[in-house]
Amino acid sequence: MENIKATRRDFLKTTGLTSFGLALGISSFAKDATVKKIVPAILKLEINPFIVIDTAGNITIINPRPDMGQGSTQAVPSLLAEELEVSLDQVKIAQSDGKDKYGNQTSGGSSSVRSLWEPIRKAGAAAREMLTEAAAKRWNVPVSECSAKDGAIIHNPTGRSLGFGELADDASKLEVPKNPKLKDPKDFKIIGKYNKRLDVPERVTGKAVYGLDVDIPGMVYAAILHSPSLHGKIISIDDAETKKVKGVLKVVKTERPMPHRTSEAVAVIGTNWWAALKGKKALNVKWDNGDLEKTLSTDKYFAETYEAAKKDGINYEEKGDFSAKYASVEKKLEANYETPFLAHAPIEPENAIVHVKDDGSVEIWAPIQGPDWALRDVCAYMKVAPEKVKINVTLLGGAFGRKAYHDFLLEACHLSRELKKPVKVIWTREDDISQGPYRPGMLSHMQGFVENGSITGYHHHAIGESIVGQVFKGLKSDEADPWLSEEISMNNNKYTFPAASKISWTNVKTDIPIVWWRSVYASNFGWGQECFIDELAHLAGKDPLKARMELIKDDRFKKVLETLAEKAAWGEKLSEGQGKGIAVFKSFDSISATCITVTKKDQGVSIDKVVTVIDCGYYVNPDNVKAQTEGNIVMGITAAIKDGITFTNGVCDQSNYHQYNIMRLNETPKMEIHIVDSGANPGGVGEPGLPPIAPALGNAIFAATGKRMRKLPFDINNLA
Known part of the structure; x- marks a missing residue:
């Protein structure tokens, strides 16, 4: 058509x-x-x-x-x-x-x-x-x-x-x-x-067609050199060596359009991908980084979040006067929980073919998560009507949120318009990991108190950059981010604190591009919420499971926790050096709870077993529910114990899998997935299994070693 x-x-x-x-x-x-x-x-x-x-x-x-x-x-x-x-x-x-x-x-x-x-x-x-x-x-x-x-x-x-x-x-x-x-x-x-x-x-025989598999008659390939400091400006381009590469057709100054800003880039155009890539490696570009070397760093960003934790945030919800009550009680706790920036790192990197035709119409072949969003972005960027754009969506070799951010697609649009022929843009793994966008790094400033042996007060102050603000430019300066605030609200997670509770927010901005990552904010703030509930339970002298059951009145939550206690044998006597930790979190209308068992090993611990219980209401295929949850376990553990994304002097410190590790098959612990058939309306399954993983692991480590982990990622082999 x-x-x-x-x-x-x-x-x-x-x-x-x-x-x-x-x-x-x-x-x-x-x-x-x-x-x-x-x-x-x-x-x-x-x-x-x-x-x-x-x-x-x-x-x-x-x-x-x-x-x-x-x-x-x-x-x-x-x-x-x-x-x-x-x-x-x-x-x-x-x-x-x-x-x-x-x-x-x-x-x-x-x-x-x-x-x-x-x-x-x-x-x-x-x-x-x-x-x-x-x-x-x-x-x-x-x-x-x-x-x-x-x-x-x-x-x-x-x-x-x-x-x-x-x-x-x-x-x-x-x-x-x-x-x-x-x-x-x-x-x-x-x-x-x-x-x-x-x-x-x-898929397993190679017949399935992904974006990288598509060829269009007459197309050329583009390998794009982005500024190492993300937003550097081009001073000069020396393409003498690049033009010597057989198959290189042209070197073109181009751009990377992102929602919050557009950055300069250089594209090497070739008759084939390898020529374009080799030409890119031979390219010599000088960049003006301005003050990015001083201002664009994760250390600076997190320092600002910790400073924000010392001040009041914008209230999203409050029951009672938390600050007054917190000041008056004797048994109380305060802690900060940090989560890093993370790359999506899909197996198939970003790629797109765009053909801007002589009549101004645009045809696209690309692995994109949302053709409707892509159409909106292309129409706005190219200034064409939707009737002039045709999108052919291929299968996606992974995405986790990354391929609903269309910088790579708009790069192809820009180049095809300039070259007047179909252009295939392919990002390398290095582009993907070092350029972003990323899951935002976040800080949870937690406060809580205990009275008469029970947890009665709780405050979660969420701090960091806002997807609503940076990507959609939709956050007012006096407004709490609605996405993450609802995610950690009492209404969502069903905790009831008798004396006082509060959810607040502070926006700490950064030019590091951010976007949703598997389970979005739940992956950040489940860490602080569920580890801190554990801390408060120990302060109250309560079993962590019992403490949660006392705080939760919702029947579905209780059923999930009761099922977890049974399937994970929560009350069993453990061997010396073993510890179990639990966590529960609701996201995307599904409730997921996890128990992780660890054993002390030298200066660290080994992960013995992960048991997850999920209530996702009605579901289509239980095998798919389990497969998705297993993927969440692997991704959740990876996010807890492997590498985060860091920036130093304006440049990303990670470039490929050797610096941004993914958990391997031989590292994967035993996993059990159990589904609660609640008969409720369908919830999601692609993401809800992830948020409880890191906190369950952190709580298990505390149970086994007495060491409380508050910053992700950590080295599971050396917890000193």
Whole structure:
């Protein structure tokens, strides 16, 4: 499809359909979403997310959530297949392209199943009822005598059947049911069951197409040299040696557009990637770093956060007069908990192909998390209407939030516009790790007190740079960051402190680019919250689990903690030198709790076992829930004991995996994942398993060694 005015032939070719039959759209992704029938306007794709059943019986769904490994290419069709009474292999999937008609299309915030749970199922149920009614009319029998099975409608008394394709045209002439009856969860055959992921064979055999795999006729390659100090300005470019490299076509001054500022860069254009990369290494560019060498450093940034911890922040919520009560009590604690800047480091680095055509239209091939956000950013940067932009979303080889930040995509846009040909920009691993954006480093200033053997007061002062402020420019100077404040609020985590509680915020700004990272702020502030609750429990002389149970009244939280206590054998007698630590945190509408067991080993500890319990409400595939949670455990431990991102004299100190280590397979501890079937509305699973990991480890280390870790990362082999 070249653009929104696609022909019937274009649409059929792209979706793999043979001819139109029954086509249904969804009004929104809200709970009250309605299903509507698509009429000839479909030829222009003037529709919302939809399903199409053609006259050959092919079933196609437009997937509005790109797959970066989290399994949306299974989860989304599973919702449809369940209600249509077909198997997963009977549903074809096509990726959305960012146009408004498809609604929210960003894979992030663990939102895919949460947002699509009812809308997609409604569309499937509506199609099933319309096909059933069409068959009943054809046979002149009651609808109640008919049922759907494996792509056909069956007349139960006689065994007669008609395929969906045979009924599609008739069904398309019927009214769409306003409130189609959804299946009772007890009757689910796909949802909540173990099902093989049908996309795995292509991924492991190399047939799956990622961004790096795409070739476009006539394209050139671009390797971009960014300023080592992030925002340095170009003084001079010496490209004499670069131009000697065979395959190098041109050296172009370019730019890296980021939400908070645009930085200068130089691109080496080549006929192939290796020529462009070799030419980049031969390039000699002098940079004016201005005062960045003095101002851009993580030491300076964290020094400012610790100074802010000595002052009052902006209140987000407060119950009682915390400061007055804190001043008057005898048994109290105060501590700072620090988390570092972190890179996303996906296996597939950032890349994009952009072709700015002679008529001003723009076509894109890229592994991006949100085609809708990408469309918005490209239109704003290129000053073109959405109708002039076509986005082809490939599979993503990991992302963790990074590929919803479109600097690399806009770099390709800039170069293609300048060169008037398709350009493929590829970031190296060094670009990815040393240039950001990063998870922001944060500080939790904690205060709390104990009365009569119980924890009764608590204050969490969150300090650091704001994603809302830097990326979206949406934070007022007198406003607490709403994203992180709600994340650590009493309403979210259900702790109830009888005397007083308070959540406050201070914005410490930096020019180090930041963005969301797996579990966003929960990965920062779960560390301070759950370690400090542990500290207060010990101050009160209480078992850490019992102390939490006393503070939490919410039944779902209690069930998760009770299940964790059982599965992790919390009360068992430990061997000498062993210790267990627990933590619980709610994020993205899911509750996750973890128990980690460690054993003293020389000057450090070894991690023996990790047990995680998660209540994510209804879920599509328990195997995927467990896989995602295992990934969260690995990433959470990595963030706790491996390398953070640091800046010295304006330059990132890390450049590749040798300096920014990822936990290896042989280091991975035993893991157990247990799912609580609460029957609640679906929550996320891609991120909620991560926030409790670091604090559970910190608490376990204290239990085994008596040493309290308050700064991440730490060396697990040397805790002295």
